Amino acid sequence: QQPAQFTNPETPGYVGFANLPNQVHRKSVKKGFEFTLMVVGESGLGKSTLINSLFLTDLYPERVIPGAAEKIERTVQIEASTVEIEERGVKLRLTVVDTPGYGDAINCRDCFKTIISYIDEQFERYLHDESGLNRRHIIDNRVHCCFYFISPFGHGLKPLDVEFMKAIHNKVNIVPVIAKADTLSLKERERLKKRILDEIEEHGIKIYHLPDAESDEDEDFKEQTRLLKDSIPFCVVGSNQLIEAKGKKVRGRLYPWGVVEVENPEHNDFLKLRTMLITHMQDLQEVTQDLHYENFRSERLKRGGR
Amino acid sequence: AGPVDSKNEAAMSELVPEPRQKPVVPMKPMGINANLLGYIGIDTIIEQMRKKTMKTGFDFNIMVVGQSGLGKSTLVNTLFKSQVSRKSSGWNREEKIPKTVEIKAIGHVIEEGGVKMKLTVIDTPGFGDQINNENCWEPIEKYINEQYEKFLKEEVNIARKKRIPDTRVHCCLYFISPTGHSLRPLDLEFMKHLSKVVNIIPVIAKADTMTLEEKTEFKQRVRKELEVNGIEFYPQKEFDEDLEDKTENDKIRQESMPFAVVGSDKEYQVNGKRVLGRKTPWGIIEVENLTHCEFALLRDFVIRTHLQDLKEVTHNIHYETYRAKRLNDNGGLPPMTVETEENHESNL
Numbered sequence: 001q002q003p004a005q006f007t008n009p010e011t012p013g014y015v016g017f018a019n020l021p022n023q024v025h026r027k028s029v030k031k032g033f034e035f036t037l038m039v040v041g042e043s044g045l046g047k048s049t050l051i052n053s054l055f056l057t058d059l060y061p062e063r064v065i066p067g068a069a070e071k072i073e074r075t076v077q078i079e080a081s082t083v084e085i086e087e088r089g090v091k092l093r094l095t096v097v098d099t100p101g102y103g104d105a106i107n108c109r110d111c112f113k114t115i116i117s118y119i120d121e122q123f124e125r126y127l128h129d130e131s132g133l134n135r136r137h138i139i140d141n142r143v144h145c146c147f148y149f150i151s152p153f154g155h156g157l158k159p160l161d162v163e164f165m166k167a168i169h170n171k172v173n174i175v176p177v178i179a180k181a182d183t184l185s186l187k188e189r190e191r192l193k194k195r196i197l198d199e200i201e202e203h204g205i206k207i208y209h210l211p212d213a214e215s216d217e218d219e220d221f222k223e224q225t226r227l228l229k230d231s232i233p234f235c236v237v238g239s240n241q242l243i244e245a246k247g248k249k250v251r252g253r254l255y256p257w258g259v260v261e262v263e264n265p266e267h268n269d270f271l272k273l274r275t276m277l278i279t280h281m282q283d284l285q286e287v288t289q290d291l292h293y294e295n296f297r298s299e300r301l302k303r304g305g306r
Numbered sequence: 307a308g309p310v311d312s313k314n315e316a317a318m319s320e321l322v323p324e325p326r327q328k329p330v331v332p333m334k335p336m337g338i339n340a341n342l343l344g345y346i347g348i349d350t351i352i353e354q355m356r357k358k359t360m361k362t363g364f365d366f367n368i369m370v371v372g373q374s375g376l377g378k379s380t381l382v383n384t385l386f387k388s389q390v391s392r393k394s395s396g397w398n399r400e401e402k403i404p405k406t407v408e409i410k411a412i413g414h415v416i417e418e419g420g421v422k423m424k425l426t427v428i429d430t431p432g433f434g435d436q437i438n439n440e441n442c443w444e445p446i447e448k449y450i451n452e453q454y455e456k457f458l459k460e461e462v463n464i465a466r467k468k469r470i471p472d473t474r475v476h477c478c479l480y481f482i483s484p485t486g487h488s489l490r491p492l493d494l495e496f497m498k499h500l501s502k503v504v505n506i507i508p509v510i511a512k513a514d515t516m517t518l519e520e521k522t523e524f525k526q527r528v529r530k531e532l533e534v535n536g537i538e539f540y541p542q543k544e545f546d547e548d549l550e551d552k553t554e555n556d557k558i559r560q561e562s563m564p565f566a567v568v569g570s571d572k573e574y575q576v577n578g579k580r581v582l583g584r585k586t587p588w589g590i591i592e593v594e595n596l597t598h599c600e601f602a603l604l605r606d607f608v609i610r611t612h613l614q615d616l617k618e619v620t621h622n623i624h625y626e627t628y629r630a631k632r633l634n635d636n637g638g639l640p641p642m643t644v645e646t647e648e649n650h651e652s653n654l
Contacts, residue, residue, distance in 0.1 A: 019611075
C-alpha cells in the first residue's frame with residue numbers, strides 16, 4: 001500500500017517516528033508473551049482452583065489428590081504446566097509452577113529447599129544461555145511471580161510462612177494471597193489483612209510493591225492503582241463452577257445461605273488479583289530481570305566461573 | 307477486534323499523532339453478557355508495553371556514507387525535519403575535504419507525539435574523496451565494530467546498567483552517485499565488506515538529475531549488480547520472519563530499492579501549500595511528491611515502518627555475529643570490571 005501522494009493531511013513538521021510504539025506493538029503481538037507463575041501454599045487452600053479461575057482454563061485435568069498417609073513421607077515436588085492462552089490475537093504462554101507437598105510433612109524444616117533450588121536453577125540456566133553463543137531463542141523460565149497462599153484459618157502468618165518468605169524474597173516477587181476468603185466475614189478479613197501486613201513489616205519481609213501510577217495517567221487508572229495497593233494481601237475465592245444467581249450465570253460457590261460470586265468485588269478480591277496480575281505482568285518480569293536476576297548474576301559471577 | 311493492521315495501514319492511520327489512549331481496565335465486569343465473563347484481559351499487556359515504549363524513548367543511530375557533495379547531510383535533515391546533521395553544527399561547506407575518512411557523530415533528542423528519540427547521525431566525511439581510495443571503508447568498519455565492543459563490554463560486566471546505552475549503528479545509508487551508468491567499484495567494495503556488519507540501505511542521491519526512464523533503468527541495473535555481486539542490503543532476505551514480512555519486503559527489494567531521492571530543507575509555495583523542495587528555472591522539485599522522487603518512500607520505510615526492525619536486526623543478528631566471533635577468538639571476552647562504588651549503586 002503506497003502512502004499518500006502528497007503528504008497533505010499531515011502537520012508539516014511530522015516525521016513519523018511517533019509510530020514506533022505501533023511497530024513495537026506489532027512485533028510483540030507476533031511474538032506473544034511468556035510468563036511463569038509459581039504457586040506456594042499448604043494443600044487444600046484452593047490454589048489449583050484459583051489458578052484455573054484466573055485463567056479460565058483447566059490446568060490440572062488428570063489430578064489425583066493423595067490421602068494423608070501418602071503425604072507423610074512426601075517431599076516437596078515441583079510440577080510445571082504450560083498453557084497457551086490467546087485473546088484478541090495476543091498469545092500468552094503461561095507456565096504455572098506448582099509445589100505440592102509444601103507444608104504437608106509433619107516436620108517442614110526442609111520444605112523450601114527444593115523450591116529455592118528450582119528458582120536458582122532457572123536463573124542459572126538463563127545465565128548460562130545468556131553467556132552462550134546462540135542467543136536468538138533463549139527461553140525464559142525464570143519465575144516472575146510467586147503467589148504465596150496464607151491460610152484463612154489462623155491468626156496471621158505462621159512461622160513457616162515467615163521463614164519461607166524471608167528465604168525467597170530476594171529471589172522472586174512475592175504476592176501474598178489469603179485463600180478461601182469465604183470462610184471469613186468482612187470484618188474478620190480486614191483484621192486478618194492488617195495483622196498480616198503488620199507481621200510482614202515486623203519481620204522485614206519484602207513483598208512485591210505495585211509501582212505508583214505515573215502522574216500523567218488518567219484518574220481512573222490512578223484510582224485503580226490506589227485501590228489495588230490498599231487491598232494487599234488479596235482475599236480470594238476461586239471457582240470454575242457456573243451457578244445461577246439473580247437470574248444470570250456466575251462463577252461461584254453455592255451454599256445453603258447464598259452464593260459466593262467469584263467475580264463480585266463485594267464478595268472477594270478475585271478481580272483485583274487478576275487485574276493486578278495482568279496490568280503488572282510486564283513490571284513483574286522487569287523486576288525479575290533487573291533486580292532478582294541481576295542480584296543472582298552478580299553474586300554468581302563474583303563467586304567465580306561462568 | 308480482528309488481527310492487527312498491516313504495517314502500512316498503521317503508518318497511514320498515524321498521519322496525525324493519535325491522542326493518548328485510555329488504558330483498558332479489566333476490573334469491573336463489563337455487563338451481563340455471558341461471553342464477557344470469559345475475558346481475562348491479556349491483550350492489555352501489549353498496550354502496557356506500548357505505553358512503556360513511549361515513556362522510555364529510544365535510541366536510533368544512523369550513518370551516512372558517500373562522496374562529498376551527494377547531499378547526505380541535507381537528506382538526513384530532510385528525513386528528520388530537523389537540523390540534525392553535520393551541516394548544521396558548525397560545518398562549513400568551504401572546509402577542505404579531510405585527508406582521511408573521519409567519523410563524526412552528532413546527537414540530538416527529538417520528540418514527536420509523546421515519543422522521545424535520541425537520534426545520532428554519524429557522518430563519514432572524506433569517504434571516497436581521495437585520489438587513492440583503497441581501504442577507505444576500514445575506519446568505518448572499525449567504528450561500527452567499536453560500538454559492538456562497547457556494548458559487549460557493558461553486557462558482560464558483573465554489575466551492569468539496566469539499560470545499556472546503545473551506540474551501535476542501526477542503519478547505514480549508502481549514497482550512490484547518479485551517473486546513470488552503473489555502480490562504481492568503490493560502491494561494490496564498500497557494500498560487500500560492510501553489508502556483513504551493518505544494515506545497508508543504498509540510495510541514489512540527487513535523483514533530480516535523471517528523467518523517469520533514466521531512473522528506472524539505472525535502478526534496475528544497480529539492483530542487478532548488487533545481486534550479481536552477492537550484496538545483501540537491508541531488508542535481508544534471510545531475516546524475513548514470516549510470510550507477511552517476506553511478501554512486503556520482496557516488493558521493497560525488487561521494485562522500490564534503491565530509493566532515488568532528493569533532499570532539501572528549503573520551503574516553497576506550491577499550489578497554496580508550503581512544500582520542501584528545490585527551485586529551478588524549469589520548475590520546483592517537490593521532495594515529498596512521489597511523482598518527483600522517492601524520498602517519501604525512503605522516509606516511510608526507515609522511520610514509519612521498519613525503524614524497530616532495523617534495531618532488532620542490528621541487535622539480534624549483527625551484534626550477535628560480532629559477539630560470537632569474539633567468544634571464539636583468542637582470549638575470548640574482555641575481562642569483567644571490578645565492581646566500583648558507582649556500578650554498585652546503579653544496580654539497587
